[in-house]
Amino acid sequence: MASRLKLIAAIAVVGLxxxxxxxxxxxxGRAAAATPVLYVALGASDAVGVGADQPAADGWVxxxxxxxxxxxxxxxxxxLGIDGATLADVLSQEMPIAVDTHPDLVxxxxxxxxxxxxxxxxxxxxxxxxxxxxxGGARTRVVVLDxxxxxLLPAFNGQDSAALDAxxxxxxxxxxxxxxxxxxxxxxxxxxxxxxxHHPEYVSADGLHPSxxxxxxxxxxxxxxxxxxxxxxxx
Numbered sequence: 001m002a003s004r005l006k007l008i009a010a011i012a013v014v015g016l017x018x019x020x021x022x023x024x025x026x027x028x029g030r031a032a033a034a035t036p037v038l039y040v041a042l043g044a045s046d047a048v049g050v051g052a053d054q055p056a057a058d059g060w061v062x063x064x065x066x067x068x069x070x071x072x073x074x075x076x077x078x079x080l081g082i083d084g085a086t087l088a089d090v091l092s093q094e095m096p097i098a099v100d101t102h103p104d105l106v107x108x109x110x111x112x113x114x115x116x117x118x119x120x121x122x123x124x125x126x127x128x129x130x131x132x133x134x135x136g137g138a139r140t141r142v143v144v145l146d147x148x149x150x151x152l153l154p155a156f157n158g159q160d161s162a163a164l165d166a167x168x169x170x171x172x173x174x175x176x177x178x179x180x181x182x183x184x185x186x187x188x189x190x191x192x193x194x195x196x197x198h199h200p201e202y203v204s205a206d207g208l209h210p211s212x213x214x215x216x217x218x219x220x221x222x223x224x225x226x227x228x229x230x231x232x233x234x235x
Contacts, residue, residue, distance in 0.1 A: 036074040039065055040189040042094045042131075044113050046057065047081025051209025058212040063219035064107065066145045068226070078103070083131040086113045095131055099183060106135050109145035111171055126172040132182035140231075141186040149193035154207030187225045189218070 041047045041061040049059025056062060062201060065077045080094040087110045098106060108131070114124050135142050147168050150156045152221075156164060172190050179186040195217075196202055202214030210218060 017190075026090040031121070037068065037070045037105065038101060038103045039068065039075050039077050039105040039107075040098045040101055041077065041079045041081055042090050042098060042106060042108045043081045043110055044085040044090075045081070045083040045209060046109055047079060047107075047216075048083060050083060051204030051206060052212045052215050054212070058215055059202065060215040060219040060222065061107065063216060064222050067219060067223045068105070084113060085110070086117060086119060087111070087131070088114075091131055091196070095134060103140055105124055105141050105143070105226075107143045107223050111147050111175065112150070114167055115147070115150075115167065115171060121171060121174060125173070127180065128175065128178045129181070130233040132178055132184055136182045136184065141226075142182070143187060143226060144175060144179045144184045145187040145218075146175045146189055147221070148196060152193065152196055153203060157207075167168055185229045187222050189221065192217075192221065 015039075024180065041140075045051075047059070047061050049055025052058035061079055061081070062077065065075045068075050077156070078097075080097055082089060082093060085094070090108070090110055092094070110128075111124065132142060132144070150164055150168050151161050172188075176186055176188075199213070202211060202217060203209075204211040204214070
């Protein structure tokens with residue numbers, strides 16, 4: 001009789017432990033499901049929406065955040081963009097914070113300030129490789145935007161058109177190669193040059209930054225690239 005009671009007690013303890021473990025895993029699953037997707041934006045003035053009517057709402061970064069298919073989890077945005085930043089500034093000031101946050105998604109649009117400031121393409125390419133090497137991983141999806149056709153921007157009027165276009169194409173080749181090496185998603189803005197040429201309203205009054213309409217179109221291209229990548233890598 002005593003041995004039977006001990007057996008029953010042992011079975012009860014095992015059952016309680018199993019129930020407790022199941023409850024813990026269920027709670028963990030619900031907690032994970034409730035955790036929002038963390039999106040970190042790196043870059044310069046475009047990341048903070050300079051040129052838009054309402055930068056906090058009309059910039060391409062908040063529009064991408066609002067368009068991500070995260071469902072009930074939602075998206076938490078950490079926008080680290082710094083007006084006027086070069087890629088060296090992104091590396092030294094923005095990237096360490098991004099790495100520490102362990103984001104699900106990172107976007108990077110850089111290069112125009114470097115080109116205007118006379119940074120060599122070799123230096124830029126090395127910095128881009130370093131940055132993408134630090135950010136990439138199983139958890140983090142990285143999205144990189146290349147340079148648009150700068151001939152369409154009034155801020156570059158007066159420059160030799162053919163030479164400017166050749167420079168942009170060289171820089172974009174380096175950006176595309178780095179993205180491919182590190183498994184980043186490339187958003188090819190240069191490829192949309194024909195569309196952009198027919199929409200001068202995509203450029204703000206300063207002749208350099210996108211307008212609200214331009215940011216909206218850029219956000220559409222980023223979201224499309226993310227969707228296409230997700231579809232191509234789905235099991």
